[in-house]
Amino acid sequence: MPAQTPLRWIRPPRQARSQETLDRLLDAAEALLEEKGFDDVGVAEIAQRAGSSVGSFYARFPDKAALLHALQERFADEGTATADDALDPARWQGAQIPEIVSAVVAFLVGIHRDRRGLLRALWLAQALRPEFRARATALSLHVSRRLGALLLERRAEIAHPDPARAVAFGFWQVLASLRCAVLEPEEALAVRRVSERALPAELARACLAYLGVRPSNAD
Amino acid sequence: MPAQTPLRWIRPPRQARSQETLDRLLDAAEALLEEKGFDDVGVAEIAQRAGSSVGSFYARFPDKAALLHALQERFADEGTATADDALDPARWQGAQIPEIVSAVVAFLVGIHRDRRGLLRALWLAQALRPEFRARATALSLHVSRRLGALLLERRAEIAHPDPARAVAFGFWQVLASLRCAVLEPEEALAVRRVSERALPAELARACLAYLGVRPSNAD
DNA sequence: TGTACATCAGTGAACGCGCGTTCACTGATGTAC
């Protein structure tokens, strides 16, 4: 179900050297996305920053949109692997829900901070271009299910009448908040009233309150 | 403090007829935004839909971006007036927090449904163009303060240790969720697990739980 | 080990499409006397 298409957007390279060029192009693009939107970054600009050329770019990607797809694919692969590792039930033996939620939220905040530009670009692309949605949804769903499995093993701690739904919706709300936090610049802090430093704790608090989990002694 | 600039982006019309043209242009643009993004809507397309012409467009707006500014201005004016009316303390004499929050959340869900296209366009514009942020922030802040005043009159009902901050953050989280719900198409429902019909209730529940308000008999 | 050839990778100037913007002109409205 989760799209396995291994970078079929990219013409696979034949020499190691061109694989490096491809990585450099992806890295350059992601770096530039920290400062501007995808449409504001030119192909020539990306190529130059990668120490490459426009021609090389088009030797790897059929068009500019394919670059964003490749970035999405790369991020989703990393995200899936990370979730599988981080949300492995074995890792959380004996842990209670507050501990898990706090850790996950803090981690998600970190990702959104560190890769702000990429996530913003992907989020915007998804809003208007259907071809970006499936992959994005698949990743969210994967993480949501893994987290759900973990929390529902502990459903006794959850007071919400429909724990499975609550876990899914709670996770979605955390994601939604982070997405907005990523898109919103500092101005919106006046509305939010919670600094980025305090965000993980407050977000976890909100999520736990919604689930109906009593704050544990662990936190 | 809230930007009062009365449509200074628009060259004010001298004849009634041209005011009508302007309104038709705004309406046509907003209608087209339901289907596509701002960049995907052409000036000629807007003019045609408004039963007008490209030249007329440029007689009213210095450039295409000014149109989006005008739409933002119009929406913000309506929103401000609506908030002043809807959140007037006199209106809520004797009401408890759950009743207020439920009503506000339901109303916000409705707005985001009815003007999905415009809100999506404004949200995307804000993410990348600083000149859209101030107005957007001012509107959110205005509503947040009005709502805050209303709820903080009832702070006894709030268990959160910092009620003022909690009200602001809770409101912001509701907004964030709605923004994402507006940008996300149906696919994401698999992640969210809450349909648009059930959204108001679940969002209100989450907000109230975060504030630490006991569900009242009123709801 | 060395030479010839084939294939792959890289280059960047030139192209061309799309779309915002302009502008010379027509038509409509209002005002002076």
Next chain:
DNA sequence: TGTACATCAGTGAACGCGCGTTCACTGATGTAC
């Protein structure tokens, strides 16, 4: 009340800029014998 003139509003074909994309060419890597 009627005519002349000034100003405002509207029109859409033509322009031109920006940027994604192409392509003819050079250089690098690998392979055959």
